[in-house]
Each structure stands twice: as C-alpha cells, then as structure tokens.
Amino acid sequence: MSKKDRKNSKVQPVKRVSGKQKYVLKLFVTGNLPNSSRAVININAICRKHLPGRYDLEIIDIYQQPAQAIKEDIIAAPLLIKKFPLPEERLIGDLSDHENVLKELRIV
C-alpha cells in the first residue's frame, strides 16, 4: 500500500497557486501496521481536500529505509514532518483528527 502511495505522490503534478505556498510533507510509516495505514489514508485525504495542487507528499517506510529513522530521529511512528513552509513541524499519530492536524500544521 505504502509503495503505491509513494508512487502516487511522485506522480502528483506540482502546481504553484499564486499567493498560496506549496507544502512539502514527509510521512514516515512502519509497513502497513494499522496506525500507519490510517495515517496514509488520512494525510492523502487532508491534502486532497485542503491543499489541492499545492503539496508535495513523500511517504517513507522506515522498515524499508531504516537509515531514515536515524536521520530524522524517529522514535514514535507514524510521524508527519512538515518541511516547508517553515517552521518545520513534527506530528506523531495516525492523523485521524483532521481539524487538529490542520491546526497543528498551521495549514490555511
């Protein structure tokens, strides 16, 4: 599942909407454990709904790429990192509360 999503995220056309910033997001998941699966579904839904055409989402499976876990200093998973716009934010959890995610990531 994660692989498919990653593929999707790469395919997603990057458009720049004037006046609004593009979001660069990284979601670190652990295979298809329930929390991770839910997080993937949730982040995709949030992005499509609230950030149409102005996001770049990368989904990384740390089972496949454990070095990433060290690089990003991951302990709890799933972890969503908002790389851009600054400041960088880190959000752990399955992202099931969409409103809360938007608020925490300051997505407007």
Added chain:
Amino acid sequence: MKQLSLKPSRSNHIKFPKSPTGFPGLDDITTGGLPKGRPTLLLGNAGCGKTIFAMEFLINGIKLFNEPGVFMSFEEKPDELVTNSNSFGYDLDKLIDENKIYLENLQINRHSTLKSGNYDLEGLFVRLELAINSTKAKRLVLDSLDALFFGLDPQILRSEFKRLLTWLKKKKITAVITAEAGDSFLSRHGLEEYIADCVLVLNNRVTNQISTRRLRVVKYRGSIHGNNEYPFIIDEKGITVFPVDRTVVQHRSSSDRISSGIKDLDLMLDKKGFYFGSSILISGTAGTGKTSVAASFAYSVCKDKKRCIFCAFEESPNQVVRNMRSIGFHLAPLIKSGILTFYYSRPTLQNLELHFIAIKKLINDIRPTVVILDPITNLMTEGPNSDIRSMLTRFVDFLKTQHITVLFTAAITVGSIERNPSDEGISSMVDTWMMVQDIEVEEERTRSLCIMKSRGMPHSHMVREFNISSKGITLSPIIRRIKESVSGAKRRAKENRNLSTSKETNDFKETAR
C-alpha cells in the same frame, strides 16, 4: 528444545543463564551476573552512577566476554558518552571503529509538542533492530527511560514498553534499562511491575559529610542473591562493589605461628606468638606504645624476609621511621628493599571504601604476609561506627581469605578502658586482643600490657610491665614493693641523682662553649 524442557528442573546441573557484569563484587552478589537474555532495571537518583554502570556493563561485555553491545541514550550524545567513558580509561572510539559497540542518541524532546491520534514506538524498534543487527549485539542499554516519559502519552508508553521487553526477550538481548528512582514506587513510573526479572537500585547517601554509594539487588527472579546494600565505588578503574565474601566462613585456618617480634610477648602467647593469618587488636590509651608494638611486629616480620604493609593513618611514614629508630627498629632499609611498604593517607581525605580499595590494591600488588592498620580509631572519625564496623569486618574477612595476618591498633579514651563500645564491636572480630595501658604502681605511671583474649591457645593472664627502651620492647613482671616509704625514699634518691646528672651535663656544655 522439547528435550530440554523435559529434563527434570530440580537438577542442579542446569544453571540459570547469566551475563557476568565483570564488576568486582557484583557477580558474587548476584551469583554470576545479570539474567542472560532478559532485561534488568537499574534504578537510581541523579548522580548515582547509572550511566557509567550501564556503560561499563557493555564495555566489560566486549572486553571480557566478547559480547558486542548497543548503547541507546536518551540523554547524552555519542561524543559526550565517548568523552565521559574515556575519562575512565576506555578507548571507546576504538571499540566503535571495530564495530563492537554502537552508540546512538535518541532525542525525545523534539516529539513533545504535537500529537494527533494513535501512535506507537515502532521508530525506536526499527532503530534498535538496526543497531543490534549491525553489531550482532548481545547486550543493550537504554539510558534513561524517564526521558521517554517526558513527551509521550504514558498509556501508550506503558503498552509499548511492555512490547519492547517482550521483543528484547525474544531477541535474547541482555538489556540494562536505567530509570530514576521514585518515591512511592521503586521507579518513578512504576516500571518495575513490567520488568519482573531483575531490579537493581543504586543510591548515594551522605552521612557525616562523606558520601557513600550503595547498590542493592531488590529482586532477581529465579536466582539467589545478596540482599544487603553493598557499598560500591567508582574510581579511575570503574566500578567495584564490596560484598562480604561468601567463602569467608570456610576459610582455611592455619595452625602455623608467627612471632610477635617481642620475645616476652611470644612467651605469654603459648610461647609461640600469634596464629598465622589471624587478626590482632592492640588497644590502649594515648601514649602507651601501641604503634611501637605494631612496629616491632612489622620489624620482626620483615627481618624474616616476609612482606608487610604498614597503613599509617596518624603519622607520616617518615615520622614513624624516625620514631621507631629511637627504639632500635631501623625501618628505612626495609622500605628501600621493598619488603616493608607504607600506605599513608589522611582518614578524612576520602571515604572508607576508597581507603580499603587502595589497601586492597596494594595487597594484590605486594602479596604481603602481614598488614598493619595504625590506628583504626582514626577511621572511626569519618562515618558512623556501624558502617566502619561492617567495613572492617569485610576487610578482615578479605584478609583472612588471603591468609594475611592483620594487626590493628585502637586508641581508646582513659575512663573507658574496661569496656569501650567501639572496642567491643571490633574485638568480636579479632582473634587476639591485647590491651596496653598506663597503670599506677607505687605512684609511678607504668606501662602495662595484658592479653584480653587469644583464641585457640593457652595464654598468660598476667598484667606485665611493658618497657620501651632504645633496644626495643621488653616485658617484665610488675614489682610491687612492700614498704611504701622505702620506695618513696628510693625514688627521691633516684630523682635527685637524675637532677644532679642533668646539671652536670649542663655545666659540661657550658664549659665546652
């Protein structure tokens, strides 16, 4: 596997598998080390030595038992750990290069801010697995768990922690997990209910301004262990724990004798002197010649070409040498030839364990026949008496297992000559107890010596007069003159003679000028 489990479990041949820590003493207390392939909880307040304990456990594992290790730190960064450990003489960089040890820092505080929904600690598991696989680790340290509890949901953490322990057990990793000690529970977060196998508690108490570190095995499932609090020290060689030696009860008792160095005293002790490997106490008030008796023993031992360690807590070695020269014991050449070794230290300089460990190290280097502690009462000034006594008992036990004869001197105050509580505590652990005191005979202070007890030999009960002269120490019967007036007259005559001779010498000096 099946065959193994079918074996009768009562058989003593199947031993509980253990991972030796390599710490002197601790493996005795735990009868072999920490439970192999299981997690151990190490509790203690800040500054108790948890991190260095954990680090040494890994390093000993690598150096002594060829078991690679992983150190996961939530607090210190790898380079800090390397620097700190190098101050204990370990070359951690080399071990890292050899892929024997793996250090990783887990920064937990970055996660503390934002949460949304369920999560687990898979990230930690992934990193642990990576680290364990890369080094083929058998030992693991998590230092310290409390950092985890700062940012994350306790409920999730508890279940994840439980999962982690099961996971570690499945991987057969001997893990040491450190945590702060708590008030109501053993640990701050009540973690000990999860780690049921082995719990160690470290503490650091300050009594009479001298701090002592102690270690206690609270729980060790499936194994016998020492229950007491054992003092331990951290010095430049790492951690050393002091257990009461288990083998002490069965130590071999020699019936060989060793001369006390005073012919007349040997006569009092069944004509042969002390037992070899026994413990001897000389107690007495100030200025009664305790050190002289001790020095004469040391001198005679050294003359027999046997090594001796003289631990002076009161006088410096040079002072002892000078003073003893005046009564005919020339110690300086013996020191030069290495047969007599002085250990000199101020009792208040360091805590008692450090004194004893220093002396133990000397003993291991020199392998002496005799150790002299002069005086032990000076050590009593630092720390409560019960501590000193247990420490001394342990020290005497250690010496007995090594078949070393030990002689202590103890200064007691005048008034309490007969029964001094501190003496009583010590005298129960000594084999031969001698008392030197000033008694008044015919209005003259006379040094006297008597043997209070001497286990396993017929000994004299006489109080003997004890003379120190430039030719050494002699004992003689106390002569009580029957007629007081005669003795008084004699004394006066003697004193007059003394006066006149001193005058003469003064006159002589003046004329010489």
